[in-house]
Amino acid sequence: MGKQTGLYARHRAAGAKLVDFGGWDMPLHYGSQIDEHHAVRQRAGVFDVSHMTVVDISGAGSRAWLRYLLANDVDRLQSQGKGLYSCMLNPAGGVVDDLIVYWQGDEDYRMVVNAATRDADLQWMESSVKDYTVNLRERADLAMLAVQGPQAREAAAAFLPGEIGDAALALGAFESLERDGIFIARTGYTGEDGWEILLEQSAAERMWDQLLQAGVQPCGLGARDTLRLEAGLNLYGQDMTMNTSPLESNLGWTIAWDPADRDFIGRFALAEQRASGVGRQLKGLLLDGRGVMRAGQAVRTNSGEGQITSGGFSPTMQRSIALARLPADAAGHCEVQIRDKFVPAHIVKVPFVRNGQIKTDIHKPIE
Amino acid sequence: MSEIPDNLLYTDDHEWLRLEDDGSVTVGISDHAQQALGELVFVEVPELGASFTEGDACAVVESVKAASDIYCPVAGTVSAVNEALADEPELVNGSPYEDGWVFRLQPEDATVLDDLMDAEAYGRHLAALED
Numbered sequence: 001m002g003k004q005t006g007l008y009a010r011h012r013a014a015g016a017k018l019v020d021f022g023g024w025d026m027p028l029h030y031g032s033q034i035d036e037h038h039a040v041r042q043r044a045g046v047f048d049v050s051h052m053t054v055v056d057i058s059g060a061g062s063r064a065w066l067r068y069l070l071a072n073d074v075d076r077l078q079s080q081g082k083g084l085y086s087c088m089l090n091p092a093g094g095v096v097d098d099l100i101v102y103w104q105g106d107e108d109y110r111m112v113v114n115a116a117t118r119d120a121d122l123q124w125m126e127s128s129v130k131d132y133t134v135n136l137r138e139r140a141d142l143a144m145l146a147v148q149g150p151q152a153r154e155a156a157a158a159f160l161p162g163e164i165g166d167a168a169l170a171l172g173a174f175e176s177l178e179r180d181g182i183f184i185a186r187t188g189y190t191g192e193d194g195w196e197i198l199l200e201q202s203a204a205e206r207m208w209d210q211l212l213q214a215g216v217q218p219c220g221l222g223a224r225d226t227l228r229l230e231a232g233l234n235l236y237g238q239d240m241t242m243n244t245s246p247l248e249s250n251l252g253w254t255i256a257w258d259p260a261d262r263d264f265i266g267r268f269a270l271a272e273q274r275a276s277g278v279g280r281q282l283k284g285l286l287l288d289g290r291g292v293m294r295a296g297q298a299v300r301t302n303s304g305e306g307q308i309t310s311g312g313f314s315p316t317m318q319r320s321i322a323l324a325r326l327p328a329d330a331a332g333h334c335e336v337q338i339r340d341k342f343v344p345a346h347i348v349k350v351p352f353v354r355n356g357q358i359k360t361d362i363h364k365p366i367e
Numbered sequence: 368m369s370e371i372p373d374n375l376l377y378t379d380d381h382e383w384l385r386l387e388d389d390g391s392v393t394v395g396i397s398d399h400a401q402q403a404l405g406e407l408v409f410v411e412v413p414e415l416g417a418s419f420t421e422g423d424a425c426a427v428v429e430s431v432k433a434a435s436d437i438y439c440p441v442a443g444t445v446s447a448v449n450e451a452l453a454d455e456p457e458l459v460n461g462s463p464y465e466d467g468w469v470f471r472l473q474p475e476d477a478t479v480l481d482d483l484m485d486a487e488a489y490g491r492h493l494a495a496l497e498d
Binding site for chain 1: 405406408409411427429431432433434453
């Protein structure tokens with residue numbers, strides 16, 4: 001048996017099918033992951049993501065350390081509560097993890113990293129923190145709910161103390177607030193509007209019950225995966241790893257090259273890769289006909305071969321979509337090997353879907 | 368618990384067969400199989416008239432999580448396919464033994480059906496898998 005979040009009994013009671021995820025027993029779905037997917041695109045869903053790792057960073061050296069640790073630059077955080085998406089790199093420029101870091105004023109930051117990479121991340125941070133005056137405090141005591149969908153914020157605000165609800169509704173994208181032990185950020189992993197809420201266990205249980213009672217759909221990891229794939233958001237360990245750089249992962253925009261004298265881990269290797277040319281890139285694929293693309297399948301393009309890193313069936317588009325690492329100049333038509341057949345597909349820009357709208361041109365319907 | 372109708376035959380690989388009056392057999396996947404696969408999003412049925420020997424991968428069901436082959440339970444020629452599955456693969460989830468049938472075969476030798484499991488034997492097979 002794996003680790004359980006504080007909402008485990010509620011997941012069981014709601015009929016969740018539970019699966020192991022990074023050592024945690026987590027809900028895969030509560031009956032239909034396709035219905036859960038549509039609920040988030042059209043209305044509101046709630047995910048228990050308490051398995052994610054939250055680390056509070058404090059001490060006089062916090063800012064300087066984060067500017068060394070992360071490929072993005074926390075100096076871009078100009079207002080208190082603002083969050084920043086970044087990769088944490090190894091010296092070869094490979095991705096140790098992707099994360100969001102929030103500035104909470106002065107030298108205080110809060111970082112949210114992946115659950116499956118917790119041990120490696122904490123070890124990596126500890127090993128790089130030596131020369132800095134920094135305190136790291138893991139917040140395993142906090143639960144985390146992601147409420148996502150066009151109606152999610154309104155639905156959740158109803159169960160926050162009035163003043164906090166109003167302040168939270170005023171947050172812009174990637175902004176957060178913390179008040180009375182509740183942390184709310186306007187972030188997510190679905191391509192829809194919504195909040196990620198950190199709060200203590202009993203408050204999380206109360207809010208979970210209230211949200212479900214209000215008709216918000218409980219959603220599992222299955223829907224989370226199809227939603228993030230439609231949104232063109234990378235999954236660590238699949239679309240990017242220790243062996244791929246952000247430049248090869250559609251994440252060049254998360255590297256803060258300026259100021260040029262900021263030394264961050266992996267900078268030298270990234271700069272070399274940029275100068276010599278990035279050979280591979282993560283791109284979207286849309287299958288022309290019926291069938292389902294899956295991770296690991298080979299892709300043939302006019303510029304050479306590649307491989308699918310994440311694939312599946314898009315409930316919104318009603319056809320198969322994928323992310324694939326391909327030769328950087330590959331474009332247009334390609335072929336995907338599904339079992340023993342090469343099946344036609346097209347290379348497209350991501351996201352496939354954002355805020356309920358299909359963003360990819362579908363040239364022809366499936367016959 | 369999954370449903371196991373008495374009037375059908377079953378394979379180790381969780382296909383079911385129904386002997387029809389005209390000597391053909393209808394093939395689908397069991398309730399246990401559809402539950403294990405999860406929601407189906409695509410079914411590739413065999414071609415009409417195609418011949419298979421026992422154990423050939425002759426159809427594919429793809430769920431939200433994975434692809435799975437359907438193996439031809441007895442040698443024969445495909446005499447009908449369930450075309451409704453092209454637009455409604457979820458019929459297999461909702462009605463695995465009726466509307467979610469996959470294809471129909473004219474078996475080369477109907478006596479081989481005697482080697483398949485009846486409902487009781489398939490029930491024991493499932494119980495053994497769960498141990």
